Amino acid sequence: MTATVNESINESMRNGVDTATLFATLDAVKAAPEAAKFQFRADNEWINGTHSRSTIHGFHGVGQERTHEHTFHFDADHPAVLVGRDNGPTPVEFVLHALAACLTAGLANIAAARGIRLTEVRSTVSGDIDLNGILGLDPDIRNGYQNITVRLMVKGDAPAEKLRELVEQSQARSAVYDIITNGVPVAISVDTA
Amino acid sequence: MTATVNESINESMRNGVDTATLFATLDAVKAAPEAAKFQFRADNEWINGTHSRSTIHGFHGVGQERTHEHTFHFDADHPAVLVGRDNGPTPVEFVLHALAACLTAGLANIAAARGIRLTEVRSTVSGDIDLNGILGLDPDIRNGYQNITVRLMVKGDAPAEKLRELVEQSQARSAVYDIITNGVPVAISVDTA
Numbered sequence: 001m002t003a004t005v006n007e008s009i010n011e012s013m014r015n016g017v018d019t020a021t022l023f024a025t026l027d028a029v030k031a032a033p034e035a036a037k038f039q040f041r042a043d044n045e046w047i048n049g050t051h052s053r054s055t056i057h058g059f060h061g062v063g064q065e066r067t068h069e070h071t072f073h074f075d076a077d078h079p080a081v082l083v084g085r086d087n088g089p090t091p092v093e094f095v096l097h098a099l100a101a102c103l104t105a106g107l108a109n110i111a112a113a114r115g116i117r118l119t120e121v122r123s124t125v126s127g128d129i130d131l132n133g134i135l136g137l138d139p140d141i142r143n144g145y146q147n148i149t150v151r152l153m154v155k156g157d158a159p160a161e162k163l164r165e166l167v168e169q170s171q172a173r174s175a176v177y178d179i180i181t182n183g184v185p186v187a188i189s190v191d192t193a
Numbered sequence: 194m195t196a197t198v199n200e201s202i203n204e205s206m207r208n209g210v211d212t213a214t215l216f217a218t219l220d221a222v223k224a225a226p227e228a229a230k231f232q233f234r235a236d237n238e239w240i241n242g243t244h245s246r247s248t249i250h251g252f253h254g255v256g257q258e259r260t261h262e263h264t265f266h267f268d269a270d271h272p273a274v275l276v277g278r279d280n281g282p283t284p285v286e287f288v289l290h291a292l293a294a295c296l297t298a299g300l301a302n303i304a305a306a307r308g309i310r311l312t313e314v315r316s317t318v319s320g321d322i323d324l325n326g327i328l329g330l331d332p333d334i335r336n337g338y339q340n341i342t343v344r345l346m347v348k349g350d351a352p353a354e355k356l357r358e359l360v361e362q363s364q365a366r367s368a369v370y371d372i373i374t375n376g377v378p379v380a381i382s383v384d385t386a
Contacts (some may be wrong), residue, residue, distance in 0.1 A: 008248030016242030020278050029328055036324035046314035049209030052297040054290040056282045061324075062274055069279040072208040074267070074287075076294035081255055083215050084298070086262040086332045089249045091295035091369045093233045094267075094287050097247040097380070100237030101269035102284035104245040105277070106327075119241035127377070131229035131254075134299075134366045135222055144371035150381040167383045173327045176284045178337035183376035184320070186292070188343040190360045192353040 017112035035062045037125065050084040051077040082131075096125040098176045099150065106170035109155060116166065118156040125150050148180065210305035228255045242272035243277040246268040273325075285338065289318040291369045296343065304349060309359065311349040316344050341373065 014019035029036045038061040044054045056072040058065060076091050078084025089097075100123045111118050127148045133141040154163045171177055205213035223230045231254040237247045249265040251258060269284050271277025282290075304311050311374045320338040325331040347356045364370055 016240075016244070016334075018276060025276055025329075026328055026330070031328055033325055033330065036328065036330070038322050038324055039319055040283065040289060040322065041317060041319045042286060042289035042293050044290065044297055044316045044318070046297050046301060046311065047209075049301055050298035051209070052294045053315075054293055056286050056290065059272075059286075059304075066272070066274060068282065071320045072282050074290050076290070076298070078298060079252075079259070079261055079344070081259060083211060083218055089265050090233065091291040091298065092295070092372070093235060093249050094291035095216065095369060095372055096233060096235035097237065097267050098245055098284045098287035098291070100235055101245045101287070102371065103381075104237055104239050105243035105269070105271060105284065108239060108242055109276075118239065121245075123237045124234060125237070126232055126234045129231050129233065129368060131231055132222065132226055134368050135219060135229065136366060137219070137223060137226065137229070141376070142371055143366055144368045144375065145377045148377050148379045150379060151384065152381065153384045155385065163385045164383050167381065171381055173329060173336055175322060175327050175337045176288060177304055177379060178326075178335055179285070179288055179290065180372060181376050181379050182335070182337065183374050184341050186341045186343060186370060186374050188296075188345065188360065188364055190357050191344065191346045192348065192356045 014112040014115070015108045015118050017109055019112050022109060022113065037061070047075075047087070048085075049077070050082075051075065051087045092127060094130060094178065095145075096127055096148070099148065099174075099180060100125045101154065102174045102176035103150065103167070103170050106174050107152075107166050110169045110173075111158075111166050114166070116156050116158040116162060118154065119149075120153070120155040122153045123150060144159065198272065207305040207308070208301045208311050210302055212305050215302060215306065230254070240268075240280070241278075242270070243275075244268065245282045285320060285322060288338075288373065289311065289320055289341070292341065292367075292373060293318045295367045295369035296360070296363050299367050300345075300347065300359050303362045303366075304351075304359050305353075307359070309349050309351040309355060311347065313346070313348040315346045316343060 075088030077087040127145040132138040268281030280344040326334040
């Protein structure tokens with residue numbers, strides 16, 4: 001892996017994380033807290049039926065408009081059993097991907113900062129949902145997931161207890177975990193012109 | 194578009210939604226509410242640094258294990274300004290995509306059920322986040338989005354008021370809107386063996 005090559009020539013690289021840059025970024029934000037105000041965006045276009053496509057490219061951060069190095073496109077749809085054509089995962093499955101990816105990215109950063117080298121991180125995130133909610137068939141059943149379960153498998157050069165502490169800290173600092181467990185106010189406006 | 198061809202030969206097709214199948218599915222779930230219990234999943238693997246990849250394929254629903262027609266893979270990463278390598282969107286951007294896609298799929302289904310033909314649906318979903326939260330620099334700032342804004346543009350063969358009502362109903366029945374605004378309990382377990 002590239003990381004292994006880099007790490008042999010760069011003491012600050014660990015888990016593919018440049019810890020020197022990570023700590024420098026923390027110091028920069030401490031000195032100028034406004035730099036940490038970000039806005040992320042997704043633009044979505046309806047294709048047909050339950051199929052739509054989002055484009056993710058621009059965002060705002062560190063005081064200016066920025067773009068990702070690539071323009072990312074993602075399709076979402078419903079499977080045939082939910083009267084769609086399966087052109088992509090369902091929207092609720094992307095929520096599970098977001099949670100897994102957020103906990104994993106945090107884990108790698110925190111491990112790097114603590115001097116722990118990870119060798120493997122895998123996770124399965126499951127969400128249970130009763131579609132009697134969104135189908136409007138039972139007013140006592142919510143629309144969204146009733147619960148979400150994350151099973152993480154973490155290996156690295158530290159005792160099990162230290163690896164578990166990485167997960168605890170990643171959970172404590174995860175943006176998506178906070179969004180999903182605590183909720184976020186959402187404002188919707190509609191233009192029909 | 195395929196939908197246009199289909200719709201000329203099939204009275205039940207509207208907006209690419211097979212309303213006959215949609216109503217039949219509703220009737221089937223009314224008769225057997227257990228069929229509506231689904232479990233969705235994402236499997237994630239850490240690649241390097243803040244880069245990970247999720248695989249979405251299997252799910253449970255209508256009483257049995259099922260698979261999507263394809264195996265979907267999604268990368269997530271942080272951009273360089275957040276000490277990553279920009280191999281994919283950030284995890285929090287996938288949350289915005291999920292919300293846009295969920296509201297849009299619901300809109301198309303509800304419009305089809307109400308006999309309204311849509312011609313265009315576009316949306317931009319934005320989320321404001323202050324990274325002083327996840328960086329641990331300010332205990333008063335949350336880790337996740339502080340707020341999310343959805344701007345929808347909807348066109349179709351109905352008066353503006355009817356189009357707005359579609360959005361209201363989609364919001365009222367959206368799984369991802371419920372997840373994000375009301376929160377979901379998340380249980381995390383860790384295996385280090």
